[in-house]
Amino acid sequence: NAGVTQTPKFQVLKTGQSMTLQCAQDMNHEYMSWYRQDPGMGLRLIHYSVGAGITDQGEVPNGYNVSRSTTEDFPLRLLSAAPSQTSVYFCASSHDGTRTYEQYFGPGTRLTVT
Amino acid sequence: AQSVTQPDIHITVSEGASLELRCNYSYGATPYLFWYVQSPGQGLQLLLKYFSGDTLVQGIKGFEAEFKRSQSSFNLRKPSVHWSDAAEYFCAVASGGGADGLTFGKGTHLIIQP
Numbered sequence: 574n575a576g577v578t579q580t581p582k583f584q585v586l587k588t589g590q591s592m593t594l595q596c597a598q599d600m601n602h603e604y605m606s607w608y609r610q611d612p613g614m615g616l617r618l619i620h621y622s623v624g625a626g627i628t629d630q631g632e633v634p635n636g637y638n639v640s641r642s643t644t645e646d647f648p649l650r651l652l653s654a655a656p657s658q659t660s661v662y663f664c665a666s667s668h669d670g671t672r673t674y675e676q677y678f679g680p681g682t683r684l685t686v687t
Numbered sequence: 688a689q690s691v692t693q694p695d696i697h698i699t700v701s702e703g704a705s706l707e708l709r710c711n712y713s714y715g716a717t718p719y720l721f722w723y724v725q726s727p728g729q730g731l732q733l734l735l736k737y738f739s740g741d742t743l744v745q746g747i748k749g750f751e752a753e754f755k756r757s758q759s760s761f762n763l764r765k766p767s768v769h770w771s772d773a774a775e776y777f778c779a780v781a782s783g784g785g786a787d788g789l790t791f792g793k794g795t796h797l798i799i800q801p
Binding site for chain 1: 733793
């Protein structure tokens, strides 16, 4: 198993550009989520999904879109990048609703918006 | 709303010395508690978790944590640290019912002195 994979590892964007951060898992996990990590802030939940076709907002959803068309993939879209979105983004997955909290994390995508 | 406080931003410990990292949580019911470790440039790895039962939980890499309901604490301990333990450590809490992800503390940066 590859576990949770994320691409790209690094990305630089200009203000106003859009892009998609990819996340995939091969563990057949129902639950997937996106966090951002900022210095001194810990990780904060952006969006999550409890299964294909179902998504919901987390703590800091503004400026981000998600969709879940398959169990394996959970892409995160930045609609119009802003410098405040400079961060490290982590995708996570877990088995199902009863074990939602034992999450497996990807290696992260470091995004810089200039 | 639930919250997690890690009072120590940085901790420096000599190699071979004991370690205790503090974590306090705020949550109305029985919390699900976690400790994660993040090595430089890496994703997060689960060290241990507490759901119910024995309040002293053992994790990987020789770590343990004790849940104390009366103090709303879940401190992480290790009897003898190794240079490879230098990393960022995050305490997290999940609500008992929903699927809305984890609430993380801001992290404690552990420095190991030779």
